[in-house]
Amino acid sequence: MQLEPRENISISRVILAPLTAILAAFVICSALILWTGESVFEAYGHLFKGAFGSRFAISETLNRATPLIFTGLAAAVAFRAKFWNIGAEGQLYFGALAATVLGAGVITMPSILMIPFLFLAGAIAGGLALLGPVFLKTTLKVDEVVTTLLLNFVILLFVNYLLEGPLKDPMSMGWPQAAAIIDEGVLPALLPRTRLHIGFVVALSAAVMIWALMRYTIWGYEIRAVGANANAARFAGISINRTVMLVAMLSGGLAGMAGITETAGTKGYLTLDLSPGFGYSGIAVAMLANLHPLGVIVSAIFLAGIYVGSDSMSRAVNIPTYISDVMVALCVLSVLVSLLFVKYRVRWK
C-alpha cells in the first residue's frame, strides 16, 4: 500500500470526507448502543432532540459550545505552529482565577467597561499560565507537551487550595467555591429564560478575528510558516522563538477567556468543577476543524451537541453518559484519517 499525493484537492472532497467520517463514527458507536440493549435509532433520536430539538436545547448547546470555541481556537492556533499546548485546561482555570480576584468586588465599573476588562484580565492570566512552558521551550528546548500537561494538574491543585483557603466564600455554607462575580461583571443573557449569554457572541467574534489574523496578517503568515517548515521559516528570516512566544500568548489568552465565560457567564462563581475538561475537549474541537478557526465554530457546536444531547439521551434511555466521550474520540480519529485521503490517494501494489 502506498500513499500518493493528489494533484488537485477538490472542494467537494474537503467537505464530504469529514462528513463521511463522522457518519462512520456514529455507525461504529451504534455497536456500543446495541450492547446496551437500546434501539439505535431511538437513542440517536434522543441525542438529537436533546441537542437541537427545542429552543431550550439549542440554547444549552450553544452555551456549552462557548468555552469550547475558545479552547478549540487555543488549540488550533498553537497546533498550526506545531506548538503543542495541551494545557488549555490549566489556562482556563487561570483565566477563571483572574475573574474571581478582580471581578468579585475589588474593582467596580459599569458593565460596558467591566466585561471587556474581565475578558482582558482572563486573556492575560491565561497567557501567563503558559509563560513558563514557552520560556522553557524557547531557551532550553524542554518539550512543551509534557510541561503543559503536567501544569494542568499543578494549577488544578492550586485552585483547589485557593478555594479551600484564601478565596473561599464565607457565605458558601462550607462548599469550596469562591465569591460570586459582581452584577456589573456578569455576562448578560442573549435569550430570555435561558443560560445562553453574550460570551457566545464574543467567542464567535474571536473566531473571526483569529481567522483574519491567520489569513491576512504577517503574524498569521509567520505562524503558518513556522508550523509548515520551521527550517525554511528560519532561512526566510522569521524568528522562530518570537513566533512561538506570540502563538503561546494567543493560545493561552484564548483558553483564559474560556475561564471568563464560565465564571462570569454560565456559573457566576469559581468552583473546582467549573470545567468538565473543556481544555481537553478543545483539542478535539480543533482537530475536527482541521485547525481552521472558522471550522472551530462548527465543530465546537457539533461536539457541544453531542455532550448536551447525550446527557438527555442517558436520562431517557439506559446508556452511560461516557458514550459522549467515546463518540467524540471516534469522530476525531475518523476525521483525522479522512482528511488524509483528501490530500492523498491510496495506490495498492
Added chain:
Amino acid sequence: MDWLELFISAGFWAAMLRIAAPLIFGTIGELVCERAGVLNLGIEGIMTMGAMTGWMWVFQGGSLWGGVMFAAFVGAMFGLLHAIFVVHLGLSQHVSGIGITLLASSLSYFVFRMILPDSTTPPKITPFQPINIPGLSDLPFFGEAFFSHTPLTYLALAIIPVAIYCIYRTPVGRAVRMAGENPVALEAQGIDVLHIRTGAVMVGSALMAIGGAYLTISAFDAFFFGMINGRGWICIALVIFASWKPGRALFGALLFAGLDAFQVRAQQLAGGAIPYQFFLMLPYLLSIGAMIVISKSMRYPKALLVPFRRGDRI
C-alpha cells in the same frame, strides 16, 4: 515520627517500590515506542484501559496472571491502532496519540459502567499477594522493605535488564534503535521499517497496559474513575529524563517514587502547617524540574516524530 526516622522506616522503601512499579512499566513501554521513532501520547488512555481490563478479567473470575495477559493484549491492540495511524498512514503522532488517549479512557469508563451499572462503592477483587521468599523475607528491615512484594513488582524490576538486553544486544533491538535513528539505513538493510515500528509500538503499549493493570490488581483491589491521574504523562517526562536509556529510566522512576512516598509522609509530619495541595503538586513539579535539569545533555532519537514512507531518501 521524626524526619530522619522516615528514611530508615522499611515502610517508606516498600512504598517507593510500589509506586515505582507502574511507572517502570509505563516508562519502558514509552521508551520502546520512542526508540523506534514513535511518540505514543496514547499512554494515559492505554494505562486506564489496562487498569480496567486487567481488573475486569479477574472480577469476572479469571486468574490474576490471565488479567495481566488480557490487559497486555488489549494494550497491544490500541498500540496497533496508533501504529496504523502514525506508522502506516503517517498522521501526526501528537494528534493521533491524544485521540487514542481520549478513545481508550472514555471506552474504559463506558465498558466499566456497562458491566457494573450501579455500583457506588467499587467492588473489590483479591489482588496479588506478597510472596514470601524463605530466608530473605524474614530479614529485619530488608525483608519488609524489599522482599515482601507482589510478583508483579518483581516483574517490573525484572523487565529493566530484559529491556537493556533486548535493546542493546539483540538484532531486533538494533533494528528498533535504527528505526528511530536512521530508518533509511534500516530499509537499505532489507528490513521493513514499518513492521519494526508497528511491533515496537505494540510491545510498548502492552507494557503500558500492564502498568495500568498493576494499579488495579496488585497495588489496589478496585478500579476507580480517574485513577491513572497523570501517571502516563509522568512516564513521558521520565523517558526524557532517562535520555531514552532503560537503566536511567529505572533510576528516574525510583527517584520519582521516592519523592512521592516522602511527600505522603511529609504531609502527615507537617500536620497541616502547609496545605496538602502543595505536597500533591510536588511530583508534577519534580517531573518538570527533571526535564529542565536534563535539557542540556538530552540526546533524543533522530527520527522521533518523523514518519517514514517506503522509498524515502534523506
